[in-house]
Amino acid sequence: MKEITPKEMESLLKKENIHVIDVRETEEVKAGKIPDAVNIPLGLLEFRMHELDKAKEYIMVCRSGGRSFKASQLLENHGFKVFNMAGGMLEWDGPTE
Template structure:
């Protein structure tokens, strides 16, 4: 499984790089703040909403600490999706939130 640090993701955003971020935390967690532009698909719904994702794109998976996003990354990889787990999750995020 590919991984990227929160700082690396923040650098990509600050450089204006177009990236697709999927936040797998629960709705109430995301309401407290998420990475700008991130799409919320709670981990329990990934299986039912993965058809919304494009296999030709690369997705960065995010959660609170990196565990749930790691599970989501492994699951999606098993179906042929190109995903990267953001290690440390939102606990490591120092960038802007919305």
Template sequence: MKQYTAKEVENLLTEEKPLNIIDVREVDEVANGKILGALHIPLGLLEFRMSELDKSKEYIMVCRSGARSGRATQFLESYGFHVINMTGGMLDWEGKVE
């Protein structure tokens, strides 16, 4: 499984690279803030919302600590998506949130 640290993702965002970030936390967790531009798809709904994703794009998966996003990464990889897990999750995130 390919992984980025929270700092690596933050650096990519400051370089204004186009990133596709998916936050798999629950609604109440995201209410406290999510990475700017991240798409919110709770882990439990990921299977049902896969059709919204494009297999030609690369996605960075985010959760609170990196565990759920790791499961989401493995799940999407099994369906042929290009996915990267952000280790440490939002607990390690020091960048801007919306």
């Protein structure tokens, strides 16, 4: 599985249109999320995979990197191109909304 650091992701956000999926619970996301990230809680990801496009690359994010690691494995096993943001939002110094 591929990983990306929060610093690498922050640089990508400035240059490219990237697809970020935040797998934290809705209540956690209310405290702030990466701009334009889509919130799909980990427990619902399996049921909402049909909303995603296998032609796109996704970066998975959670609080510390554990849930996003599981989400990345799930999507990768279903043929998606996925990166896990190591360290999660605890390591994120970039902008939030």
